[in-house]
Amino acid sequence: MRIGLDMMGGDFAPAEAVKGVKVYLDNVASDVHLVLIGDEQQLAPLLTAAQLDQSKYSVVHSSQVIGMDEHPTKALKEKPHSSISIGFHLLKEGKVDAFISAGNTGAMMVGTYYSIKAIEGVQRPTISTLVPRENGSYGLLLDVGINADCKPENLAQFALLGSLYSKHILKVNNPKVGLLNIGEEEGKGNLLAQATYPLLKENKQINFVGNIEGRDIFSEKSDVIVCEGFTGNVVLKMAESFHEIAVKRNIHDEYINKLDFESYGGTPVLGVSKPVIIGHGISKGMAFKNMIQLAQQIIDSKLLEKIKESFVAKEVQ
Amino acid sequence: MRIGLDMMGGDFAPAEAVKGVKVYLDNVASDVHLVLIGDEQQLAPLLTAAQLDQSKYSVVHSSQVIGMDEHPTKALKEKPHSSISIGFHLLKEGKVDAFISAGNTGAMMVGTYYSIKAIEGVQRPTISTLVPRENGSYGLLLDVGINADCKPENLAQFALLGSLYSKHILKVNNPKVGLLNIGEEEGKGNLLAQATYPLLKENKQINFVGNIEGRDIFSEKSDVIVCEGFTGNVVLKMAESFHEIAVKRNIHDEYINKLDFESYGGTPVLGVSKPVIIGHGISKGMAFKNMIQLAQQIIDSKLLEKIKESFVAKEVQ
Numbered sequence: 001m002r003i004g005l006d007m008m009g010g011d012f013a014p015a016e017a018v019k020g021v022k023v024y025l026d027n028v029a030s031d032v033h034l035v036l037i038g039d040e041q042q043l044a045p046l047l048t049a050a051q052l053d054q055s056k057y058s059v060v061h062s063s064q065v066i067g068m069d070e071h072p073t074k075a076l077k078e079k080p081h082s083s084i085s086i087g088f089h090l091l092k093e094g095k096v097d098a099f100i101s102a103g104n105t106g107a108m109m110v111g112t113y114y115s116i117k118a119i120e121g122v123q124r125p126t127i128s129t130l131v132p133r134e135n136g137s138y139g140l141l142l143d144v145g146i147n148a149d150c151k152p153e154n155l156a157q158f159a160l161l162g163s164l165y166s167k168h169i170l171k172v173n174n175p176k177v178g179l180l181n182i183g184e185e186e187g188k189g190n191l192l193a194q195a196t197y198p199l200l201k202e203n204k205q206i207n208f209v210g211n212i213e214g215r216d217i218f219s220e221k222s223d224v225i226v227c228e229g230f231t232g233n234v235v236l237k238m239a240e241s242f243h244e245i246a247v248k249r250n251i252h253d254e255y256i257n258k259l260d261f262e263s264y265g266g267t268p269v270l271g272v273s274k275p276v277i278i279g280h281g282i283s284k285g286m287a288f289k290n291m292i293q294l295a296q297q298i299i300d301s302k303l304l305e306k307i308k309e310s311f312v313a314k315e316v317q
Numbered sequence: 318m319r320i321g322l323d324m325m326g327g328d329f330a331p332a333e334a335v336k337g338v339k340v341y342l343d344n345v346a347s348d349v350h351l352v353l354i355g356d357e358q359q360l361a362p363l364l365t366a367a368q369l370d371q372s373k374y375s376v377v378h379s380s381q382v383i384g385m386d387e388h389p390t391k392a393l394k395e396k397p398h399s400s401i402s403i404g405f406h407l408l409k410e411g412k413v414d415a416f417i418s419a420g421n422t423g424a425m426m427v428g429t430y431y432s433i434k435a436i437e438g439v440q441r442p443t444i445s446t447l448v449p450r451e452n453g454s455y456g457l458l459l460d461v462g463i464n465a466d467c468k469p470e471n472l473a474q475f476a477l478l479g480s481l482y483s484k485h486i487l488k489v490n491n492p493k494v495g496l497l498n499i500g501e502e503e504g505k506g507n508l509l510a511q512a513t514y515p516l517l518k519e520n521k522q523i524n525f526v527g528n529i530e531g532r533d534i535f536s537e538k539s540d541v542i543v544c545e546g547f548t549g550n551v552v553l554k555m556a557e558s559f560h561e562i563a564v565k566r567n568i569h570d571e572y573i574n575k576l577d578f579e580s581y582g583g584t585p586v587l588g589v590s591k592p593v594i595i596g597h598g599i600s601k602g603m604a605f606k607n608m609i610q611l612a613q614q615i616i617d618s619k620l621l622e623k624i625k626e627s628f629v630a631k632e633v634q
Contacts, residue, residue, distance in 0.1 A: 134562070145499055148507035182462055182550040190465035190547045214554030218562065230507045231548045233499040237531030238552060242559050245451070245535065249570055255562070 004096035007038030008065045008083040009103025010283045018046040020288020037083045072106030088115035098295035102279030116274045121311035125271035132258035141225045145233035152195040161270040162224035168301040178212030178222030265290030320612045321413035324355030325382045325400040326420025327600045335363040337605020354400045389423030405432035415612035419596030433591045438628035442588035449575035458542045462550035469512040478587040479541035485618040495529030495539030582607030
């Protein structure tokens with residue numbers, strides 16, 4: 001298994017990316033070979049200092065970097081030798097089995113759309129966030145920002161994609177799917193939620209438990225919460241801000257600390273045919289390590305094959 | 318000034334309503350006369366025990382109660398002698414200058430629409446929530462639930478209504494208006510946010526400061542945050558849940574305590590021609606006291622006249 005990692009992406013690259021590689025290689029026993037994409041001259045001293053097992057990685061040189069604020073499409077076009085462009089090229093050609101970057105999110109999304117296809121039947125790939133719960137388990141909220149306007153069918157697909165992720169990666173048995181809404185009963189909500197409810201209710205591939213209100217996002221009422229990317233993004237960023245407020249106010253609490261979403265690593269793009277993981281710009285060593293591990297889990301669990309099968313099954317129904 | 322109060326509305330009525338009346342009358346010097354609407358037999362012993370200044374209130378008997386889960390329109394029709402029906406009747410007839418209830422929210426909204434008109438030019442009345450900030454001041458978020466689907470023009474009107482409330486009730490000088498969105502730059506967001514941005518930017522009656530992300534809701538970046546009622550309701554309920562989680566986890570923090578929105582009292586219905594305040598079902602004494610005080614402030618500040626003038630000015634522009 002070969003996992004490609006953009007060493008130049010993120011605010012603290014390449015130093016924190018190297019740290020993440022070290023923690024992963026030193027602690028996780030696996031047959032993963034890491035393909036580190038970045039500027040050789042910058043990487044060489046860091047990699048030497050890290051004293052890594054040289055059989056476990058190789059370096060692919062990239063001479064360009066896409067900045068965090070560059071226009072995604074333009075940057076990808078004008079910088080074919082950037083770490084992100086090379087990463088997608090390697091993924092497309094099958095030279096790596098997954099690609100990870102904490103770089104320009106827009107460029108990662110555009111690269112994903114252009115380089116690798118959506119899984120047949122998936123209308124809109126989606127990104128998600130883990131939702132920590134007090135009992136130590138994790139829920140999943142999706143979409144969290146790339147699909148700001150959605151149709152009911154999109155939300156129904158997010159429900160299936162999220163269920164499969166919850167089951168195969170988060171190891172939740174028969175994950176409960178909730179529809180984010182502003183009332184408990186069927187018929188409540190905006191037009192989108194009203195039209196989505198029956199689609200989720202009818203869908204035999206998921207375990208729909210009904211509407212979930214804002215107060216229940218962090219509860220165990222559901223394992224997968226679906227919404228359009230506008231509300232999802234507001235929820236995610238607001239939860240992050242609570243963590244920041246708690247830190248600023250010197251509140252130390254094991255659970256509140258888990259609202260530090262930045263430490264989780266990144267979000268996979270769900271619904272595309274190869275594993276792509278997009279990291280937070282401010283990813284540090286542990287986030288990079290977690291992203292490598294997540295890529296490995298996605299490959300090991302054959303998640304994408306399960307998604308393909310489910311969407312084929314859906315077409316046949 | 319006569320303020321009507323539904324003594325039978327809310328989970329802890331009438332006992333907590335009486336407590337609120339007592340705290341108000343004992344502590345706030347004003348020429349307010351309270352019109353207490355409720356079951357005389359239930360109220361009599363509570364009012365006697367409370368030892369109130371009898372010149373400061375009168376009781377209007379109501380023989381029916383609309384339950385918290387009753388169908389709003391049906392209940393109002395079938396229960397003309399309910400405290401809510403009588404309250405709106407008194408308000409419509411000018412027998413009270415404001416009406417407050419912590420009862421069935423739907424019945425309060427329907428009652429508002431049917432009994433008193435929207436201010437000329439206001440397309441959609443709206444409800445809001447106070448947003449506590451770390452510096453001790455309060456922002457305003459609206460709509461928080463009664464307008465789940467909105468047009469750009471609705472949001473632009475919420476911006477003006479919120480600005481006037483912020484200025485005249487929260488005493489914020491030249492309140493900064495932000496558009497809740499999922500990116501900072503103009504052009505970001507869903508179709509609604511994209512179309513609303515230029516309307517806010519052009520509007521000379523407000524001080525528009527641009528997009529506000531989920532992470533900035535509790536910051537001082539803006540004093541008034543506008544959004545459709547779906548996202549606003551999710552934000553409100555999620556913030557409440559953080560307070561609940563903090564309480565459960567034994568976190569004691571002055572600021573986090575302010576996320577206990579239930580203690581604030583209620584939300585006025587903005588955009589209608591007479592003051593109506595809707596309280597949380599679980600309102601306790603302090604919440605009732607705060608609602609009475611808010612009704613008084615709304616009348617004292619002549620907020621509704623200012624709103625009328627602003628919307629007339631808007632029509633003329």
